[in-house]
Amino acid sequence: MSQQTTPTVTRSHPSPFIGFRSLLSKEIQRFLRVAGQTIFSPLISSSLYLLIFGVNLAERIDTQAGVGYLQFIIPGLIAMGLLNNSFQNAASSIITSKFHGDFQDLRVVPLTPLQIIWAYACAATVRGVVIGIGITFVGQIFHIVTHGSLLGIAHPLWLLFFATCSGITFACLGLCVAIYARSFDQVNAVSTFVLLPLIYLGGVFFSLEIMPAFWQTISYFNPLLYLINGMRYAFLGVSDIGVFHAMGLALVFVGVAYAIAFRAVKNGYYGRF
Structure with a gap:
């Protein structure tokens, strides 16, 4: 008699990154669908700043x-666009999801707090970097028309470092604000009365x-001063703040913002308002 063998069943374990990639892709596609509002509108505002100032x-x-x-304000406007849009992307996405009851x-989905934070933070940073690249392009046009040459980048690696730290920091803060917020007005209040004054007083338009x-x-207590001046050093090689001083504080800002965001994701308000 022949022996009947039992087939071996191989169980496939889904990758823990599937949920992260899905949420990241969803968030990137969300702001690309309304590119007129999320990308071109900030570029027009920055173009007006460049023209007037x-x-x-x-x-x-x-x-x-x-x-x-x-030359002085181009890096400042790039930093302002990156910071502001990273914050707005995470905050607007979450507060809108809460309004519709989706958040x-x-x-109940198989996502850890770490994956949720990094999906929103990476998507928001992508939008901020896209805005930064767009402002760089517009700034180069103004520089060519005015000076007949391109504005060079003195330290590309520093530019990559400060752009990444700035985007992640303010994406995490936007996530935190939106999770604890119970209305659109609360998010707008933080943006209008806290974020924008810090940006404008952080050295975007003046030394x-x-x-x-x-x-x-007083300005030395403004955390945005170090991020904006780090970006300016990356472009021009000059800054009001020592670059290594700015680097150290930028890493601290990332750590603090992530810790706050982690606590918000663990204990924040997910319900509809």
């Missing part, structure tokens, strides 16, 4: 940094050297 008022403003004012589904001593001291 970088071209029309450039000769009347002294940066005290040894470079022309147009609470993340409590610390032209400020009175008291306000210089």
Whole structure:
């Protein structure tokens, strides 16, 4: 009699990154579907800043940094666009999902807090970097028209470092704000009364050297000062802050923002409002 062998059943284990990739892809596709609002609108705003300040008022403003004012504000506007859009992408996505009642589904899907944070953070950073690249392109056009040459990048690796740290930091903060928020107004209030003043007072349009001593001291407590000046050093090789000082604090900001986001994902409000 022939022996009947039992076939071996091989169980496939799904990759733990499938959920992460799915959420990341969903978030990237979300802002690409409304590119007119999420990409082109910030580029138009930055173009107006470049036209008004970088071209029309450039000769009347002294940066005290040894470079022309147009060269000075291009890195600042790139940093502003990257920071603001990274924050807005994570915050708007989550608060909209909460409004529609979709965000609470993340409590039952097989995603860890780490995967949720990094999916939102990476997608938001992608949008911020896309905006940064777009502003760089527009800034180069203005620089060619005004000076007849491209604006070079003095330290490309520093640019990559500060762009990544800035995007991740503010994506995590946007995620945290939106998780704890109970309405669109609360998110808008943080953006209007906290984020934008910090950005404008972080050295986007001016150097610390032209400020009175008291306000210089106050500015050193603004975390955005170090991220914006890190970006400026990457482009121009000049900065109000030592680059290694800015690097150390940028890493601290990433760690603190991630810790806050992790606590928000673990204990925050997922329900509909």
